[in-house]
Amino acid sequence: MTATLRDVARLAGVSFKTVSNVVNDHPYVSDTTRAKVQAAIDELGYRPNRQARSLRSGRTGAIGLAVPELSLAYFAQLADEVITAAEQRDVVVVIEQTGGDRRRELDVLSGSRRQLTDGLLFSPLGLSNDDGGLLAVDFPLVLLGERIFDGPVDHVTMENVDAARAATDHLLDLGRRRVAVIGAHEGEVIGSAGLRLRGYRAALDARGIAYDEALVVDAGPWHRINGAEAMRSLLERGVEFDAVFALNDELALGALRVMQEQGIRVPADVAIIGFDDVDEGKYSLPSLSTVDPGRREIARLAVDVLLDRIEKGPEEPRRELRSAYRIVERESTGALQPQG
Amino acid sequence: MTATLRDVARLAGVSFKTVSNVVNDHPYVSDTTRAKVQAAIDELGYRPNRQARSLRSGRTGAIGLAVPELSLAYFAQLADEVITAAEQRDVVVVIEQTGGDRRRELDVLSGSRRQLTDGLLFSPLGLSNDDGGLLAVDFPLVLLGERIFDGPVDHVTMENVDAARAATDHLLDLGRRRVAVIGAHEGEVIGSAGLRLRGYRAALDARGIAYDEALVVDAGPWHRINGAEAMRSLLERGVEFDAVFALNDELALGALRVMQEQGIRVPADVAIIGFDDVDEGKYSLPSLSTVDPGRREIARLAVDVLLDRIEKGPEEPRRELRSAYRIVERESTGALQPQG
DNA sequence: GCCTGGCCTTACAACGTTGCATGACTGAGC
DNA sequence: GCTCAGTCATGCAACGTTGTAAGGCCAGGC
Incomplete structure (x- = not known):
């Protein structure tokens, strides 16, 4: 024993x-007492029992991280960063997958699993704006990713609008004028799709370029296969374009593949930029230009805000933080830097 | 309250x-009592306190999963499957990253974090054979991945040797005779590199093809960049080859990119097959043939074995299970199935 | 009428820890 | 010599649960 x-x-x-x-x-x-006791501790290899501590103190030393799925590179890499940041603060991470499904996301907020952690980092996907009220929970909660809700909840996100505008500007700076968008979500306004689309329009507006609906392709979930689908539909409809802004890297990589199959030269015929800076983009051919949304910073900030909230309680004013973004130029928008 | x-x-x-x-x-x-109590429970929304239960019962309802890093697609997808399997058994998963670093792997085995979970699924990378004794720990432990140790520990793995042999056979069946190997680990015998190399040699032997050391390229960690490096060294040395067996998909994708830069046609000039069946392989151009090691089955078996061990204690005989593998033919070895 | 035994309910003691209150000792100040 | 403040050590009571043992009640058998 x-x-x-x-x-x-x-x-x-x-x-x-x-x-x-x-x-x-x-x-x-x-x-002298301290030394005597320490010696006994060492001799017996005593370790405080965490469950007993938990029971007394009400703290578990664990936080939850709820994401759609780890199979999506963005979330896997986010989880990596979150775990690393949490480790530095001496906290472990329990990961839950929601599949982006509304029902399971609600379950994450109310399930008995919440007792296992002191708080939750939550990256919702399926919840709609009307669900904002459901976020008024009685445990420490920090939203990650898009600012879907106006709830009384801490929030760490990226500069979606500005970053998307910068990505579009990058394409326009190359002289492209027909910039297709892949991954829109019809009617959605303040999810990442809506925000990034807004940035796209802002960039066009600033240069007096008309917004052309035909260039904007809806896609379902932001998986590679849907990027491929979207590109096919674009080509089938015979829409003319000389650049593509894919709303995330997975979509971009799917679209890239279809363009290559069709013999479209990238970036000579069509330049393409993604969003997220997942690792794979470095190794595609051509390598993929993208927006680095500051994933590591998001993770670090999120853990900090959550632990703060856990410590200080619900009275502190809620915080909303955004990480800095950065355009990453690679071959798909014409930079000539052969990559690994 | x-x-x-x-x-x-x-x-x-x-x-x-x-x-x-x-x-x-x-x-x-x-x-009558039951109904009365149940009504009171419902009215107050009573939920048993997990920490108190833990303290009494000694169970936490959580298991640990220690992997090198989630940024590697294989481990992210494995973690996805493990979490899903665990959820079905009503258990949560705490993920720890070791970076494949020996010191951190040892830490995982002895650290105070172990108290937070009832047992550990451990995918070691940095431990050597001499470390086998360190696995004789006093908590439920199931090793994942390669059978590096002969310790008194449950183990779930894949059929490395047979699967690698089948992958090699697949290339040989295409008529290829100069099959390069990327990702060997000099001197290593019973890690995955050693096992897969053994399968490769077995396939050659069976057909009376001589083993040529020049075809076997060492690589460090199995990241994409090292696959690219390895391919470059192969090309620089002017070694002739008409097929490549990359010991995992990341290496294969790195190598693929370099071949494409160099104008080598795949699979016309060189066929290539990887190992792991990570999602990206479906979307590369050409899509990547690979070995599906049965990741989902591994995850499910691993969770089952661990929970069994937790329940039945250390006396039960240890188990060693292997998942079934499957060769996945895609474009990189000549199959003609355009993929999304 | 009392004992027996089955059914249902309860009291008590843990699990290992920490907060609070108390107590004992020491030396300084008057 | 007595008080008082400061220093150190201790005992008790919780945290919310479950296991064990015992208690109360009722029906049936002698």
């Missing part, structure tokens, strides 16, 4: 409470 | 232990 405070106390010849005091660095423990 | 057994008991007019009995479906609770 593993040793308890009492075992250590017996060996050291003190009360078990004194051992607790040593372990927790209480003031008013004499050096 | 959230309700406790006592609160429910007070409302229902019974002792708190009776409430506990209702919650745990004990026999000998009369229907």
